[in-house]
Amino acid sequence: MDEQFIFSKQYRNILPILAAVSLVVFLLAVVLSGSGSARIWSNILLNNQFFLGISLGAAFFIAVHRVATSGWQTVIQRVPDAMTSFLPVAFILMLLIYFGMNDIYAWADSEVYEGLTGAKKIWLNIPFYFVRMVLYFAGWIFFIRMMKKNSESLTISSDLKYHNRRKIFAGLFLVFFGITVSASSWDWIMSLKPDWYSTIFGWYVLISMFVASLCFIILITWLLRRMGYLKVLRSDHVHDLAILLFAFSIFWAYQWFAQYLLIWYGHLPEETSYFIPRQHEFTLLFFLNLGINFIVPFFGLIRTSSKYNLNRVAAIAAMTLIGHWIDYWLLIMPETAGTKATIGLPEISMTLIYACGFIYIFFRTLSHGPLIVKNDPFLQESLNYES
Amino acid sequence: MDNKDYISVYFDDEDPMLQALRRLKENNLTIIDVLTPFPVHGIDKLLSVKRTRIPVGGFIFGALGGILAFWFMTWVFTVSYPLIIGGKPFFALPSFVPITFEMTVLFAGLSMAAGMFLRSKLKPDIRFKPADERITDNMFVIVIGSNANTTRESIRTVLSGISIIEIR
Numbered sequence: 001m002d003e004q005f006i007f008s009k010q011y012r013n014i015l016p017i018l019a020a021v022s023l024v025v026f027l028l029a030v031v032l033s034g035s036g037s038a039r040i041w042s043n044i045l046l047n048n049q050f051f052l053g054i055s056l057g058a059a060f061f062i063a064v065h066r067v068a069t070s071g072w073q074t075v076i077q078r079v080p081d082a083m084t085s086f087l088p089v090a091f092i093l094m095l096l097i098y099f100g101m102n103d104i105y106a107w108a109d110s111e112v113y114e115g116l117t118g119a120k121k122i123w124l125n126i127p128f129y130f131v132r133m134v135l136y137f138a139g140w141i142f143f144i145r146m147m148k149k150n151s152e153s154l155t156i157s158s159d160l161k162y163h164n165r166r167k168i169f170a171g172l173f174l175v176f177f178g179i180t181v182s183a184s185s186w187d188w189i190m191s192l193k194p195d196w197y198s199t200i201f202g203w204y205v206l207i208s209m210f211v212a213s214l215c216f217i218i219l220i221t222w223l224l225r226r227m228g229y230l231k232v233l234r235s236d237h238v239h240d241l242a243i244l245l246f247a248f249s250i251f252w253a254y255q256w257f258a259q260y261l262l263i264w265y266g267h268l269p270e271e272t273s274y275f276i277p278r279q280h281e282f283t284l285l286f287f288l289n290l291g292i293n294f295i296v297p298f299f300g301l302i303r304t305s306s307k308y309n310l311n312r313v314a315a316i317a318a319m320t321l322i323g324h325w326i327d328y329w330l331l332i333m334p335e336t337a338g339t340k341a342t343i344g345l346p347e348i349s350m351t352l353i354y355a356c357g358f359i360y361i362f363f364r365t366l367s368h369g370p371l372i373v374k375n376d377p378f379l380q381e382s383l384n385y386e387s
Numbered sequence: 388m389d390n391k392d393y394i395s396v397y398f399d400d401e402d403p404m405l406q407a408l409r410r411l412k413e414n415n416l417t418i419i420d421v422l423t424p425f426p427v428h429g430i431d432k433l434l435s436v437k438r439t440r441i442p443v444g445g446f447i448f449g450a451l452g453g454i455l456a457f458w459f460m461t462w463v464f465t466v467s468y469p470l471i472i473g474g475k476p477f478f479a480l481p482s483f484v485p486i487t488f489e490m491t492v493l494f495a496g497l498s499m500a501a502g503m504f505l506r507s508k509l510k511p512d513i514r515f516k517p518a519d520e521r522i523t524d525n526m527f528v529i530v531i532g533s534n535a536n537t538t539r540e541s542i543r544t545v546l547s548g549i550s551i552i553e554i555r
Contacts, residue, residue: 257481260481261481261482261484261485264481265475265482267473304438304442386429386432387428
């Protein structure tokens with residue numbers, strides 16, 4: 001019970017070294033392949049989105065469980081808590097996009113901008129883009145802070161008001177999150193193709209975020225277990241995490257197909273212009289995306305017994321996490337790089353840089369407190385939990 | 388009244404009931420049945436109830452329904468009555484998906500409901516008079532097999548300290 005995660009020196013040294021090596025590889029790969037600054041910026045945008053999504057998905061996970069007053073997740077509560085600590089860093093990284101606006105966003109060019117119609121002219125311009133960005137991050141960070149603060153108060157005092165307040169902030173966060181995550185996905189991803197729109201796009205990105213985040217939670221749970229922590233974790237908790245992964249993978253496929261079917265059936269040139277390059281130029285990745293994010297978790301986790309097996313769930317989560325990276329790749333790269341887009345050394349090394357940074361921040365935050373919050377009022381419920 | 392071969396213990400909450408169940412198992416008493424107003428988590432494990440195979444049936448019938456729907460639509464739109472709809476090819480795969488999905492769900496759902504009725508021998512026009520009206524309402528009841536050694540008094544001693552409503 002009195003577990004304290006120790007961020008060992010070994011890992012603390014390896015992660016920055018790996019990130020530095022990846023950075024060198026990235027720069028060399030970009031210079032040698034002669035790809036322009038557009039490739040650098042689209043890689044930054046892709047990984048910003050992916051890791052911000054993992055971090056925000058964790059906040060969504062916390063808020064949903066707070067609103068439902070559920071307690072089963074209390075033994076792994078610190079994992080999503082620590083994942084949200086990446087958000088301020090993601091904010092700074094996202095602001096960096098300012099220097100690459102002209103490289104990736106077509107509408108940043110004044111000629112394209114003049115061609116936009118109606119409200120798009122008001123929405124898509126550089127100052128308003130950054131005003132909205134600041135607004136989104138300010139809101140997310142504020143609500144997450146407030147949830148965390150009330151959780152901390154609840155471990156000291158048994159006053160019910162902190163519990164209620166936490167619930168209210170979680171509810172407000174969900175409302176704010178629902179709107180802003182949609183709007184941010186229009187801003188950051190959908191506006192890469194300013195003449196195209198899809199009304200389900202925000203939902204699609206939200207679910208992709210949440211599934212990636214669940215995969216990360218499962219993988220970290222598996223890793224902590226391998227390291228000898230989380231002795232109180234039982235197969236019942238694993239079962240619930242696996243159910244969430246299973247259900248939301250199906251929901252992701254539902255969103256994917258809902259968007260595809262309507263555009264395919266409508267057959268309007270301004271709508272199909274999104275799917276045609278993806279399906280015809282990147283056929284393999286296009287169907288791999290669907291297979292890895294839907295078929296694998298669906299058939300891999302459909303049996304009850306497989307949902308109780310942490311090793312198996314973690315293996316599927318690892319595949320699905322890579323699958324959602326490919327999903328983001330398909331959202332962003334075909335727009336910024338056109339038909340030349342590939343998954344090459346620059347993409348992989350840039351992702352490694354981000355992954356090292358994310359994991360470093362995550363583990364550092366995790367090591368700052370006990371792994372299981374002993375005074376959490378829901379802890380006993382979680383320890384006794386039977387699924 | 389003493390000549391019946393079972394004893395019912397009444398509880399008004401799930402926690403004392405589960406506690407009593409653990410203690411009865413420790414004392415190797417025969418538990419005939421447990422009646423609860425709602426599904427209680429973890430009770431299957433305590434009673435060592437075998438896992439139901441209904442999901443397996445659901446999967447098989449669901450797959451069957453999906454294949455049947457897909458095959459039927461393919462046959463209708465390519466062989467039996469090909470029509471051009473909205474300029475789409477005859478074999479318009481994406482437009483078959485929603486119906487395939489619905490038929491999968493329908494077959495899986497209906498087969499599982501049917502399987503449940505068959506396995507529990509539930510059918511229309513079944514008459515059942517409960518021994519006590521309260522077990523259909525808010526009471527948690529453990530039914531224990533009784534014999535010369537297992538009497539109401541012995542059970543009361545075994546379960547001492549647990550809040551029991553009634554033993555009869």
